[in-house]
Amino acid sequence: MNPVKVLFFATLRHQAGVRSTEIEIPEGITVRQLKERLVERFPGLDWQVMDHCLASVNQEYCADEDIIPPGAEVAFFPPVSGG
Amino acid sequence: MELTREEILRYSRHLLIPEVGLNGQRKLKESSVLVIGTGGLGSPVSLYLAAAGVGRIGLVDYDVVDSTNLQRQVVHGTSTVGKLKVESARARLLDLNPMIQVDVYNVPFTSANALEIAAPYDVIVDGTDNFPTRYLSNDVAVFLGKPNVYGSIFRFDGQASVFYAQKGPCYRCLFPEPPPPGLVPTCAEGGVLGILPGTIGTIQATEALKLLLGIGDTLIGRLLLYNALDMSFDFVNLRKNPKCRVCGPEADIKELIDYEEFCGVPGHDHESGSAGADWDISAPELAARLQSANPPLLLDVREPHELQISWLPGALNIPLGMLAARLSELDSAREMVVLCKAGTRSARALELLVSAGFRRVKNLKGGINAWAREVDQNLPVY
Numbered sequence: 001m002n003p004v005k006v007l008f009f010a011t012l013r014h015q016a017g018v019r020s021t022e023i024e025i026p027e028g029i030t031v032r033q034l035k036e037r038l039v040e041r042f043p044g045l046d047w048q049v050m051d052h053c054l055a056s057v058n059q060e061y062c063a064d065e066d067i068i069p070p071g072a073e074v075a076f077f078p079p080v081s082g083g
Numbered sequence: 084m085e086l087t088r089e090e091i092l093r094y095s096r097h098l099l100i101p102e103v104g105l106n107g108q109r110k111l112k113e114s115s116v117l118v119i120g121t122g123g124l125g126s127p128v129s130l131y132l133a134a135a136g137v138g139r140i141g142l143v144d145y146d147v148v149d150s151t152n153l154q155r156q157v158v159h160g161t162s163t164v165g166k167l168k169v170e171s172a173r174a175r176l177l178d179l180n181p182m183i184q185v186d187v188y189n190v191p192f193t194s195a196n197a198l199e200i201a202a203p204y205d206v207i208v209d210g211t212d213n214f215p216t217r218y219l220s221n222d223v224a225v226f227l228g229k230p231n232v233y234g235s236i237f238r239f240d241g242q243a244s245v246f247y248a249q250k251g252p253c254y255r256c257l258f259p260e261p262p263p264p265g266l267v268p269t270c271a272e273g274g275v276l277g278i279l280p281g282t283i284g285t286i287q288a289t290e291a292l293k294l295l296l297g298i299g300d301t302l303i304g305r306l307l308l309y310n311a312l313d314m315s316f317d318f319v320n321l322r323k324n325p326k327c328r329v330c331g332p333e334a335d336i337k338e339l340i341d342y343e344e345f346c347g348v349p350g351h352d353h354e355s356g357s358a359g360a361d362w363d364i365s366a367p368e369l370a371a372r373l374q375s376a377n378p379p380l381l382l383d384v385r386e387p388h389e390l391q392i393s394w395l396p397g398a399l400n401i402p403l404g405m406l407a408a409r410l411s412e413l414d415s416a417r418e419m420v421v422l423c424k425a426g427t428r429s430a431r432a433l434e435l436l437v438s439a440g441f442r443r444v445k446n447l448k449g450g451i452n453a454w455a456r457e458v459d460q461n462l463p464v465y
Contacts, residue, residue, distance in 0.1 A: 009308060009317075010240040052262040054306075056319040061257065061306075063324075075319070077308055079262050080237040082270035082352070083124045083212035083280070 002027045004068055007075040016042040031055050032064040034074060053078045084113050090182055094136050102298045108136060114295040115139035117204035119192055119220050121172045123280030124210035124234045124287060126158035131288040133176040133183055141204055143188040144168040155277035192216055194339035197223045206291050208232045214261045215342035215350040221246060221254035222339055225329045232290050234283040239276050239311040241283035244302045245290050248330035251304040256324035264347040265431050271352050272427055279311055356426025358433045358446035366454040369420055369447055379418040384432040393451050393462045403428045406435055415441045422447035
């Protein structure tokens, strides 16, 4: 298993009820698969928001199909539109 | 372009910085910036760029100043409530610095006029309040080969970056598709800390100035994420998306599209307050129905803290975000009127109720604000 640290930003923080969490994931899973696991673990998380948010792995932008490396810090940022 | 004696005195503090100096200040005088939107972000952006001596500033907006703007839109004032935003802003900018030129475009920024409006400017600043216009300003910047200084805000969170397809990613590299309509609340629905656009807007102004002067490291290839409550600044390194449809090697979008259709929402952050004529009930109609023998149930889908501002007696409060999980508390046989602040969230709640099988539901058109205007003037409008 691969421990990763997850950070939630903006509305995701309210939905999850926490700013960050540690989660054990099997090696080789993708960002999208991690999103799915997080929605199972935090029922307040809205899948549609997770599906459309920006994700970073170790402060680098990542796509849904990217594999998460061991020990990574993964952050999720929902889109905002106000001005 | 030479500086006059008055300009040399005015810009003295810039001339003392080696990175700006006389040559930099001349550059600024020859430069031009288009600011799209004269709202929360456009206010500090245009004020500071005017003060800094950017020779020509273009302002695009078609709205008028209203009093709910003044909590954050500091380029306007109480004396300009009801006036065109571009005229209100132009007067303030020229008062701050009469040595610059301010061009105003009192029109919606659309696919029909955007390229023509933006073409003469060196830098575009995205100070819009909605997704369609954000995608439009991004694509305009990509097609014209100009940098687009991006900023976006909600409640306590802000984002900023510089999207410049020639040197880095564009907005679409990050967000290829807009979120589904209604998923991301607007500031009119969810509110925003008044100072937040000041923080993000001054960062946008700083980036615009650096681009014009060619100094420093800009936010090209980086996204800044700011949270005012934590006072945290996080950065994400961005990369060009090889599959980007406007700036990637196999880009297939070569001209501007219909952005309202693409995003499924209108290109402005104004609440229509309607769920469609068949589903709406006006405030006076509701007042009459509440006097009848079989009054409908009132379902208020606002957040609990909003009830402290105004409320209707007897209304059941289930915030929109919890409605799906609490449908079992509602009797689908009973007639029901759904309400919120201005009718936007209640229209969304109505969609949810109808798709769950509720049929005897209506939307209070214009929300409790319409009730406060048309039925009970003792209630405040917010």
